[in-house]
C-alpha cells in the first residue's frame with residue numbers, strides 16, 4: 001500500500017535516535033504518552049497491570065515515557081528492525097525499566113497471541129507498514145475485547161501552509177539530512193479519513209480522533 005521506503009540502516013537508526021532522543025524532541029513522546037493517559041481516563045479504563053504493545057517501537061522512547069505514567073504495566077515493543085530493537089533495549093535499561101520486552105516482527109503478522117493485549121499504541125510508524133489493512137486486522141486480533149488502539153502518525157491531509165511552516169522549522173531544528181528523512185516521509189503518510197476507514201474495516205468501534213494538524217490521531221475500541 002505504501003511507496004518504497006528507505007530501509008532502516010544502522011546509520012539511519014543512529015541519526016533518528018540521536019535527533020529524537022535530544023531534549024528538544026522528548027516532548028513529542030511525553031506529550032503523546034500524556035494524551036494516551038487522558039484518553040484512557042476519559043474511557044474510564046482500568047489502568048492497573050495493563051499489557052501494552054508499542055508497535056514500531058523504534059528506539060523505545062514512547063515506551064519509556066509511558067512507563068513513567070503506568071509503572072506496573074508490561075510493555076512489549078515490536079519492530080521489524082533488529083537494529084532499532086537493540087537500541088530500544090539499551091535505552092529501556094538506561095531508563096531503569098524492567099518491564100519492557102522486545103519482539104522482532106512485523107505489524108502484518110504480530111508475534112503475539114490473539115486477545116492478549118489491553119492497549120496498542122503506535123507513533124510515527126503506520127506510514128512505513130507494508131500492508132496497513134493487514135496491520136489493522138492484526139491489531140484487532142491481538143487486542144482483548146474491551147481493548148484500545150491509540151495511534152498517531154503524520155497526516156497526509158494537513159493544510160499546506162502548516163506543512164510549509166513545519167518544514168522550515170524542522171530544517172532549522174534538526175539539520176538538512178534529518179529534516180529530509182522526516183519531511184520526505186510525508187509522501188507515504190495517510191489521511192485521517194483513510195485511517196478511520198482502515199480501523200472500521202478491521203472491526204473497531206467507537207473511533208474518535210483528530211485530523212486537522214500535521215499529525216493525525218485516533219483512539220479506537222475493540223468492543
Ligand SMILES: C[S@@+](CC[C@H](N)C(=O)[O-])C[C@H]1O[C@@H](n2cnc3c(N)ncnc32)[C@H](O)[C@@H]1O
Nearest residue numbers: 056057058079080081106107123124125128129
Ligand atoms: C519513524 S520510526 C518511529 C519509531 C518510534 N515509534 C518513534 O516514534 O520514535 C518507524 C518505526 O516503525 C518500524 N516499522 C516500519 N514498518 C514496520 C512493520 N511493518 N512492522 C513493524 N515495524 C515496522 C521501523 O522499523 C521503525 O522503527
